[in-house]
Amino acid sequence: MHILVTNDDGPPSNESSPYILAFVRTLEEAGHEVSVILPSEQRSWIGKAHIIGKDVSATYYWPETEEHGSPKSQQSKQGKPWVLVNSTPATCSQLGLAHCFKDRSPIDLVVSGPNYGRNTTAIFALSSGTLGAALEAAVCGAKAIAISFAFFDRLNDPKIVAQSCRQGVRVIEYLAKNGQWDAGRVFTINVPVKDGVEKQPVVWTEMLQNSWSSSSCFDETSGAVEDADTEETNLRKQESRGGEAPEQDQSSSSEESKWAARHYKWAPKFKDVYESVERAGPGNDGWAVQQGQTSVTALKANFAHIPGFKGEIKL
Template sequence: MHILVTNDDGPPSNQSSPYVHSLVTSLQSAGHTVSVVLPHTQRSWIGKAHLVGKSIKPTYFRPAPLSESNGRLSNTGTTSARPLPEDSNEEEWILVDSTPASCVQIGLHHYFKSRGPIDLVVSGPNYGRNTTAVFSLSSGTIGGAMEAAVCGVRSIALSFAFFNRNDDPAIIAAASAHSVKVIDYLAKNWDPNAHLYSVNVPLVEKVGERKTLWTEMLQNRWTSGSCFQEIEVPEEEDEGAEEVEMQMREAEERAGRKEQGVEGASSGYNTPTGANHVRYTHKHFKWAPRLKDVYQSVEDAEPGNDGWAVKEKYTSVTPLRANFMHVAGFKGELEL
C-alpha cells in the first residue's frame, strides 16, 4: 500500500515526538510505500482545524537512521528549506507550518503523484492515548484522520498509550510492529460503514501477545468545572505548546492523584447594586484541564469502551464515522 503518515506531535524528537520514526520504519519494513507530511512543530489538541488566511511554507526533513543511545531512540535528522534533487535516493519528509488536517490535504493533493495513489492515511502515533470522547473531540491525531475521511480516503488514527515515559526502544519497536499488523488487518477487512478507525496501543511488554479488542468510544464529559485557571497578570511570555504538552504527559503519569489547579474560581464578573449593566473584572486565564475527570470516567464505566481497554493494557480499535450524527426522530416543522 501507499500510506500517507501525519501526526500532531511534529518531527521526530525524544521530548515531543518519539514514536513516528519507529512506525514509519516498521511500515517500510512490511513492504509499504510511506510518504510523510508532518506539522513542523507541536500541534496537539487542535482537532481538525485549518489556519485560515495563513500561507503554508514547507520545509524538508531528512531522518537519520534509527539507533539506540543510552536506552533511548536517536531519531533526529536535518531540516532544509529546499527539497532534495530528484535524482537523490535519500529519504525526505515534508514539514508544514500548519495543522495535521492541513498536512493531510497537502499530502493527498499536492505531493507524491509519482508514487501512485494514496491508499490509506495513518495519523500518529500520538504521544499518549486518545481514548474517550473528551480527548478524541480535541485530538489533532484524530483530526488528521477525520480530514482524510472527509476527502474520501480510508484513515486510521493511531495513539500509543504510555504508563510511564521511559521510552524503552524495545517496547516502542514492539508497539510499532503490532500497529502494522493492526493496520494491515483493518485495511484488508475494512468495514463499509466505517470512515476511520481510532487505534490505541498500550506501551507495555509483549503487547503483540495481549488482546486486541473492538471497542466503543466512552462518552464522557468535563465534570469539574472550567478547563481554565485564573492567574495573576503574566509577567513572562506564554509557555510554548511543547512545554504545556509535556506538563500534560506528566499529569498522565500521575493519573488518579489529586488534580492540580485553583479551586473556587469566581464567577467572572461583579454586578454593582442598582446597576443595569454587568461590570466585568479584568482577568487572565491559563488552560489547565482537569484530566482526573477523564480517568475517573474510565474507572466508573462498564467494560467494553476504549478507555477501559487501554487501562487493562489491551489494544483498542474503535470504528468511527466522520460526521456529527443527528439525533433521530425530529421531522417536520417547528411550531413555535
C-alpha cells in the same frame, strides 16, 4: 500499500514526538511505501482545524537515522524526504493527498499518529489533532486510521516502543484488508506502550461518551505560558501521575489588578477521564487500554443526527 503518515505532535522529538520515526521505520520494514507529512511544530488539541489568512509552506526534511533527531539540524540527504508544514494536522492530510507526493504511486491509506498518549473517550477524541487529520482524510474520500500510543510511564524504552509499533502495524494491515470502508469510515486504534502488548487481545470497543466534570479546563496564570512543546509535555506528565494535575499558582486579586488583563492557559484535568472510564466499566476504549489491550473503534466522519426529530416546530 502506499501509506501517507501524518500526526499532530510534529517531527521526531524525545519530549513531544518520540514514536513517529520508529513507527515509520516499522511500516517500511513491513514492505510498505511510506510518505510522511507532519506539522512543523506541536499541534495537539487542535482537532480538524485549518488556519485561514496565513501562507502555508511545505519544506523538506530528512530525519536522523537514529531516534530522535532535531528538525533544525542538517541531515545527510539520503532516501525520500519527509515534508514539514507550518499548519495543522488536517492541512497535512489535504496537502499530502493532493499536492506533495504526486511523483509517487497513488496513496492507499492515511495513518495519523502514533499520538504521544491515548486518544480514548470522547473528551480526548473531540479535541485530538490525531483524530482530526484522519477525519479530514476521510472527508477527502481516503481510507483513514488514527493510531495512538497509550503510555503508562515516560521512559519510552525502545524495545517496548518497538513492540507497540509492530502491534500497531499488524492492526493497521488487518483493517486495511478486512475493514468495512464505507464512505466517511474512520478507525481509531489505541495501543498500550507496555511490555508484552503483542500477546494481549485486540478488541472492538465503543468510544466512551464522557464529559469534563471539573468546572473549567483552563487555569488562570500570572506568568507567561510556555511554548506549545513544553505545555504539551507538562500535560502528558499527568498520564503517568494517574491524571493528577499539579497545583497552580493563583493570580493576584488585589484592587490594583482588578481591571488588568487576565491570563489563562489550557489545563485539562485528566483525572476526569480516568474516573469516567472506571465508572463505565468494560466495553469502552478507555477500559480496554487500562487493561493493557489494544482497542479498535469504528467511527463516522460526520455529525450524526439523533433520530426522532421531524416536522415543524410549533412555537
